Amino acid sequence: MAKITMDGIEYEVSDGLTVVQASAEVGITVPHYCYHPTLPAPANCRMCLVELTLPGAPGPLRQLATGCSTRVADGMVVNHETPTVQAARASSLESLLAHHPLDCPTCDQAGECELQNFAHKFGHDVGNYAETKKTPPRKHLGPNVDLFTTRCVVCTRCARFTEEVSGDAVLSLVNRGGKNEIDVYPGIPIDNKLSGSVVDLCPVGALSSTDFMYRSRPWFLEEVDSVCTRCSKGCNITVEHRDGETVRIKPRLNEDVNGFWMCDDGRYDCDYVSSPDRLRMPLAREGDDLVACGWSDVFDRIAGAVQAAGGENVAVIASAWSTNEELHAVRRFATEAVHTSLIGLLSAAGDDEDTVYPGFTIEKDKNPNRAGARLILGEEVAQDSAIWEVLRRANAAIIFSGIPDAELSDDAVATLAALGFLAVVDVGTSALTALADIVIPGTTYTEKDGCFTNSQQRVQKLNAAHRPLGTAMREWEFVRYAAEALETEFDYTDEASVTADLVASTPAFAGVTLEVVGERGHVLGSGEAEPETNDGNYAYARMFWK
Amino acid sequence: MGKPKELRILYEHLDVPDMHTIEVYRQHGGYSSLDKLFTQEPSDLVDMIKDSGLRGRGGAGFSTGMKWSFVPKDIEPKYLCANADESEPGTFSNRYVLERKPHSLIEGIICACWTLGIHTAYVYIRGEFTLGKVRLDAAIEEAYANGLLGKSVAGKDFALDIYTHAGAGAYICGEETGLIESLEGKRGQPRNKPPFPAVQGLFMKPTVVQNVETLCNVPFIVNKGAEWYKTLGTVYSDPPRGTDPVNTGTKLYCISGHVEKPGVYEVEMGLTANELIEMAGGVRGGNRVKAVIPGGSSAPVLTPYECDVPLDFTSLQMAKTMLGSGGIIVMDETVCTVHALTNLLDFYAHESCGQCTPCRNGTPWTRDVAKRIEQGGGKPGDVDRLIEVANSIANVDTFTWNTICVFGIAVSWPAVSFARKFRPEFEAHIREGKCVTLPVDEAVTPPEENYAWPQVLAEVAQKPSWD
The missing domain is CATH 1.20.1440.230 (NADH-ubiquinone oxidoreductase 51kDa subunit, iron-sulphur binding domain)
Structure with missing residues (x-):
């Protein structure tokens, strides 16, 4: 710890922090645009200027120091609010606003814009700029990213991100001086899987997501913490929703998992989560058609099919996209209600190898909870192509899917068609539901509580952003009623009761309460909750990165 | 001091035909400093430069010996960058060195590199200096051929390579860290300081960036000693307001604008702006001076009331302007x-x-x-x-x-x-x-207001000890 004096008060802050981070740690906002704790600090926005007295020096340095590139040292004195500091940053702000179009009423960033926030807190009340404003045109930089050039403050965060994290350096400054602009090289758009992150990084409304553009004013959005489902990495995310619809997904800092970033696969998930093709009620097959039916029909037909085929001939296929709790409920359902040993794990097809960027890795396994499934269903559970062997031995099957865009081979279709009865739990119409006798509407990760276990064996909590669609019920609830139809009683009243059951009956999860999991997850077998790795970054993120 | 005269040291023999070749340069005493150089310990040489009072000629006027003493001895490699990106409006003295006497720069680089234990030097030349670059490249080639560069400099156990690099036309690449970035192949954008280049410069290694004129002074100091060098120029015995009093050596003043004979004049530091204008033939057509920029276009302008200020680092600093690069731009009464x-x-x-x-x-x-x-x-x-x-x-x-x-x-x-x-x-x-365009007397703010130099003179008058 370093003892430093800020604005006349002595604080103890963590070692090695920048002045911006140390100030955030004690709750003082140091305004800045160019600085980001994970990128090199060019100190170009000149907003984080502070008056600095070096340890042991008789007085402050004559030139103001930049809080982003100065690291705290024991005995340092920092003043954030001297008249010189106030004048300097107000004049930097005035310069930044000189050419700004002030189009806040139609800007997506309004409400979460650092230009608005800092101008409100640190700026002049009257602008002095009376010359002609520059009006460079809006640019389409890539499939997901537009640049409103007039709004840009040329902080170069985005350019540094493409140099340091995505590594392709597609964004850079062109021209010089007042004509500086962010741009791509002609014919080389920003089109990598991390492109959406530059929109998050942009402190103003310059880089905009074409996906979110004009969709909602940010202040109408509600947020819940969640976990991305697009690969086994389990990036921590914030799901932003409005009126029961997920409209934006953003990364949430977890230095042990995803840092500040996430990939575009997960970011643009709202397309399928909010798709009009989502299932809203149970369907039953009548001839070639699937028609709406009631829940009692569903349970009657499942019970009837299981009794007709004989429990041991019914395959129960769980999903690697289900939560730990759901997997546990499905396992109990298979063994205690259906009495079968034909259990498999359906998973989404993965990539051949991880997609590796210099500062971020997208994992090859495209399932959020394969690690949890293997702990709950057992290491030897049939996975991937082996599940078709399980299904070939069965006369009837209940398949839990929830995997968007799942594809079936011809062999798989033949295997499924040969079954006497097929019930499918899925979130939307799919190749599986096309072959099903009963289709049960499932829930996406935005509609349920529970935990995933990522490839690091880290249990992470997701929270429901909104209710299941239509009459759909959450999987544990469906399992409880289906078991009831098979005259087996599960003592489940809510997600927490399933979690308690899981923790009590599965040794690997012993002691894993929601408190232990916390905001940043808990690695199984690692004992108590993990210590916070770098308080500076979390304090910084809480202040500037929400 | 009497009527100031030109004193050509750096510019000596500048007009001799073929001075850019090693043969003619040697005939006129070129490379003679190397004999003395290699007999001396580098640390003694740093002390000698410090003692001579040589100040950087690029603009800031920082003590060269002091700068060299900051270079860490135990980090390898170290680099020297000769700043030949002479782009301050009104400045054109380095250009003549590169075009007519390029070997004097090479000699200066050899002296500096031996002193600092540097084995790689870069010369960053302004892109527009095409002839200068051709001449310097040819001179470097000659120096290699004559054993003055390469694995063994002048037969001694000391290796030195010099590379030239042409700028692409940006003024800011004359700023030392902008120059370093540009030399590394990046956008010419200055770096945040600290760290200073002497600690982390080119390729993040200790780097000394020196102006061409500064480096050209070094062989003369090595040859004739610090004592001789200190006889040139002015040292104030009791400088007001804690300014650096040392202004030793000659200075290449580039005088341009409305004078009869514009050009580069090498004189001992300490002559006044009026004297220099007189040396350059006076203002054209006998017109009156309206404004004088004393040190390249960045330097605060002087009015006719201030033209009796000596053109040295100390006096100009006290007059709230600067000697800068020594580019003096004279404007007469016709100028708006x-x-x-x-x-x-x-x-x-x-x-x-x-x-x-x-x-x-x-x-x-x-x-x-x-x-x-x-x-x-x-x-x-x-x-x-x-x-x-x-x-x-x-x-x-x-x-x-x-x-x-x-x-x-x-x-x-x-x-x-x-x-x-x-x-x-x-x-x-x-x-x-x-x-x-107003006449001079009406255009200028009355001398009582806002003038640093008359105030300094009044203050100095109270202190007879000041030279």
Whole structure:
């Protein structure tokens, strides 16, 4: 710890922090645009200027120091609010606003814009700029990213991100001086899987997501913490929703998992989560058609099919996209209600190898909870192509899917068609539901509580952003009623009761309460909750990165 | 001192035909310093340079020996960068060295590198100096062929390679860290300091960046000693306000503008602006002086009332301007100072690298206000606006800047000094709504107001000990 004096008060802050981070740690906002704790600090926005007295020096340095590139040292004195500091940053702000179009009423960033926030807190009340404003045109930089050039403050965060994290350096400054602009090289758009992150990084409304553009004013959005489902990495995310619809997904800092970033696969998930093709009620097959039916029909037909085929001939296929709790409920359902040993794990097809960027890795396994499934269903559970062997031995099957865009081979279709009865739990119409006798509407990760276990064996909590669609019920609830139809009683009243059951009956999860999991997850077998790795970054993120 | 005369040391034999070849250069005593150089310990040489009082000729006037003493001895490799990106408007002395006496630069580089234990030197040449680069490249080749560069310099156990690099036309690449970035192949954008180049410079290794003129002085000091060097120029015995009193050596003054014989004049430091103008044949057609820029276009302008200031580092600093690169621009009574300032600010708005906010937006803003006044669109209060905007880039009164590099103050200095010292002419533009050139006496702010140099003189008069 370093003892430093800020604005006349002595604080103890963590070692090695920048002045911006140390100030955030004690709750003082140091305004800045160019600085980001994970990128090199060019100190170009000149907003984080502070008056600095070096340890042991008789007085402050004559030139103001930049809080982003100065690291705290024991005995340092920092003043954030001297008249010189106030004048300097107000004049930097005035310069930044000189050419700004002030189009806040139609800007997506309004409400979460650092230009608005800092101008409100640190700026002049009257602008002095009376010359002609520059009006460079809006640019389409890539499939997901537009640049409103007039709004840009040329902080170069985005350019540094493409140099340091995505590594392709597609964004850079062109021209010089007042004509500086962010741009791509002609014919080389920003089109990598991390492109959406530059929109998050942009402190103003310059880089905009074409996906979110004009969709909602940010202040109408509600947020819940969640976990991305697009690969086994389990990036921590914030799901932003409005009126029961997920409209934006953003990364949430977890230095042990995803840092500040996430990939575009997960970011643009709202397309399928909010798709009009989502299932809203149970369907039953009548001839070639699937028609709406009631829940009692569903349970009657499942019970009837299981009794007709004989429990041991019914395959129960769980999903690697289900939560730990759901997997546990499905396992109990298979063994205690259906009495079968034909259990498999359906998973989404993965990539051949991880997609590796210099500062971020997208994992090859495209399932959020394969690690949890293997702990709950057992290491030897049939996975991937082996599940078709399980299904070939069965006369009837209940398949839990929830995997968007799942594809079936011809062999798989033949295997499924040969079954006497097929019930499918899925979130939307799919190749599986096309072959099903009963289709049960499932829930996406935005509609349920529970935990995933990522490839690091880290249990992470997701929270429901909104209710299941239509009459759909959450999987544990469906399992409880289906078991009831098979005259087996599960003592489940809510997600927490399933979690308690899981923790009590599965040794690997012993002691894993929601408190232990916390905001940043808990690695199984690692004992108590993990210590916070770098308080500076979390304090910084809480202040500037929400 | 008497009537000042030219004293050619760096420029000695400059006009001798074929001086750019090693043969002619050697005939005139070239490379003679190397014999003495290699007999001395590097640490003694650093002390000698420090003792000589040599100050960097690039602009800031920092003590060269002091700078060299900051270079860490235990980190390898180290680099020397010779700054030949001479791009300050009004400055053209290095150009003649490169074109006519390139071996003197090589000799200076060899002296500096031996002293500092450097084995790789780069010469960053302004891109427009095509002949200079051709001549220097040829000279380096000759030096290699004559065993003065390469694995064994002059037969000694000392390796040195020199590479030349042409700039691409950016003024800011003359700033030492901008130069380093450019040399590394990046955008020419100055770095934040600290760390200073002496600690982390080129390729993040200790680097000494020196102006060509500074390096050319070194062989003479090595050859003739610090004592001899100290007899040249002026050392003030009791400098007011804690300024560095040492102004030893000669200076290459580039005088341009409205004088009869513009050109480079090498004289001992300490002659006044008036004396230098006289040396250059006086103002053209017997006109009156209206304004003099004493140290490259960044330096605050001098009015006719201030032209008796000695052109050395100490005096100009006390006159709230600077010797800078020694580029002296003389403007006579026909000049509209608003137009002159607009022209300068156009240059700075064009040359700002644009990485940091105050300069990126402030330089065009300052230019736009000045241009509006010049073109007759000025409004009451615009002169104060101009001063305010310029001061927000870098405050000339407190000598503080909000920018990454000193380009900020290089813009504010001329803007604020022109607006303050020629305020009546600026106000006349606003009043009349058009460009008006006032006679000298009316255009200049009365001498009682805003003048540093007369105040210094008055103060110094109380202190007879000051030379």
